[in-house]
Amino acid sequence: MQLDIDIEDWPSGNWEALAERAAEAAGEGEPRLANPRLVTSVLFTSDAEVHVLNREWRKRDKPTNVLSFPMLERTDLESLAPEGPPEMLGDIALAHETCAREAAEKGITLEAHAAHLIVHGLLHLAGHDHVDSDEQAEAMEALETAILAKLGIADPYGDR
Secondary structure (H helix, E strand, O other), X not given: OEEEEEEOOOOOOOHHHHXXXXXXXXXXXXXXXXXXXXXXXXXXXXHHHHHHHHHHXXXXXXXXXXXXXXXXXXHHHHOOXXXXXXXXXXXXXXXXXXXXXXXXXXXXXXXXXXXXXXXXHHHHHOOOOOOOOHHHHHHXXXXXXXXXXHOOOOOOOOOO
16 A cells, blocks of 8 residues: 655654554555555644544544545455556544544553554545444454554553
8 A cells, every 4th residue: 555644733753654654564454455556645634624624524523533534435445456556545634632632641652542543544444443333343443453563552442
């Protein structure tokens, strides 16, 4: 997968490399994401920008930590051949202030939390979800945990 990364309103850091590592690990854990034709945009931005996106596209008038906007259906992703022109998988946007606050509350680094949220967003783009059933949520969390372990990041759901 190729990433198109834009960084606005985040502190200095190696966010591009972090996103690349997270995407690579996600592709190892979810093979549908390993297709070299896929392109995903990742926007590191402010709570204000994510608030606007969340209000406009999800009708939720508040910021959130990460938004995912898929452009392929899961069935299209499953049947996508590895050869051919680039295909846009979707967009991910991360809100700095919310991510930083959540990381502090969890006692983890912003980098670890951002990596988790990128993986979470990528799994949404691959058709995984966690809202329709407990089984669905448990399966997605298990996949996230396995992918994050490849990055040396502890289970973010272990304290539940």
